Amino acid sequence: MAEAVLIDLWSPQMNSQNNSIQKLLCSTLETIEKQYSVHAPFVYIMCYQTPRGKRMNKQDSLLKVISGFQSLKKGIEVVHVTSTAAALYAIKQKLDEKDLSIIKIILPAQRKASMKVFIDHLFTPVYQFEFEDLWLDCEGNNLQQIAEAQSAIHTLPAQEMELIESEIQAYLESLPGLKGELTILKSSFIPDNVFLHGFTTRTGGISYIPTLSSFNLFSSSKRRDPKAVVKENLRRLANAAGFDPETFHSVKVNHASDVWIMGKPQPESYDGIVTNQKGVTIAAPGADCIPVLFADPVKKACGAAHSGWQGTLLGVAMAIVNAMIKEYGCSVKDILVVLGPSVGPCCFKLPQESAKKFYSLDPECVRHFESSTPYIDIRRATRILLETGGILPQNIQDDSVTDHNQNLTFCTACHPDKFYSHVRDGTNFGTQIGFISIRD
Structure with a gap:
């Protein structure tokens, strides 16, 4: 049983659809609450960071959805950042603070291949990941057939993998040194x-x-x-x-x-x-x-x-x-x-x-x-x-x-x-x- 659940609502297009994303999140959280009726997992919702004003409106909308889930809401955090690398690294830090290592990721099927690359670079075999598809697009349409087709993708083209690696490297290079100067x-x-x-x-x-x-x-x-x-x-x-x-x-x-x-x-x-x-x-x-x-x-x-x-x-x-x-x-x-x-x-x-x-x-x-x-x-x-x-x-x-x-x-x-x-x-x-x- 997962100790933490990551819901990937990533992409500017998905985030632009307020009603649809609320419905999608509500449905997903309902499923999680039913599945984990005894031991509620920590839930992290990963969202694209829009400009400041829109971000606050978006977060307010998500918080309204979250407030309806009594068994989960104390363990839900929304992570708004500008890159997947930054989001996953922030969530990794939260997992490590709590010593969690069994994670379910619920995400659009078309994001699965790229997510696996990010995970391979930012995590180690200490962590166990399970993937589950989100079945709705940003307009609330059922995309089960498309998702099934996308789930067959196991590897990304070399060029896309290089872009992910560059994103990760650029993000890690931007982080400050800890515990004093390099000696x-x-x-x-x-x-x-x-x-x-x-x-x-x-x-x-x-x-x-x-x-x-x-x-x-x-x-x-x-x-x-x-x-x-x-x-x-x-x-x-x-x-x-x-x-x-x-x-x-x-x-x-x-x-x-x-x-x-x-x-x-x-x-x-x-x-x-x-x-x-x-x-x-x-x-x-x-x-x-x-x-x-x-x-x-x-x-x-x-x-x-x-x-x-x-x-x-x-x-x-x-x-x-x-x-x-x-x-x-x-x-x-x-x-x-x-x-x-x-x-x-x-x-x-x-x-x-x-x-x-x-x-x-x-x-x-x-x-x-x-x-x-x-x-x-x-x-x-x-x-x-x-x-x-x-x-x-x-x-x-x-x-x-x-x-x-x-x-x-x-x-x-x-x-x-x-x-x-x-x-x-x-x-x-x-x-x-x-x-x-x-x-x-």
């Missing part, structure tokens, strides 16, 4: 004249869901932030940092130690990327796991790794180093390594069985080992493995150790205003990244 953290280790790099924080983006706000840079089928929003956040990052978002590549995390050598066939999943190509930006995500950046200013090669506790033990950091040595002739003595914001030993616990592996590497990687869930220092473990592999200690930046001002390697769980954290926020967490590219 990029940089390392003094990596020479700025050779490499462009940085680590993102959670400020300055458009993601509004609390645990994802505001600069979330990862979309998944289990979260409510759609790809279009993440794409807009990335566009803003690229604009601020000075790279091309069209040549951006982030690792496809599998919590292991596989590395993609850019230019060779791309694996289905991997936790590291290396390249010596100019004009491309590579990145690794993190939300407690360590985003690690690698730079060789001599051979002008770089790498990025996602190092969670499993990837750390499997040696993902040294897998990047070895790939740079093998593929680009780098010397281990020239490679600079920077550990980005990640969960510290103050906040990260593992079951003792997993903790034993870190204890075997170095007892100082584990605190309160006798506990059933000891605290783990994945940064120290990463440094030990890198130094064992030949990276010079002075070429590794972990300023949680070397700089007590904590300019870069913050604990993500301890700083909710600056970073996302799986440990702190649970499964619906946001994601920051570390990124690097070779300057032209």
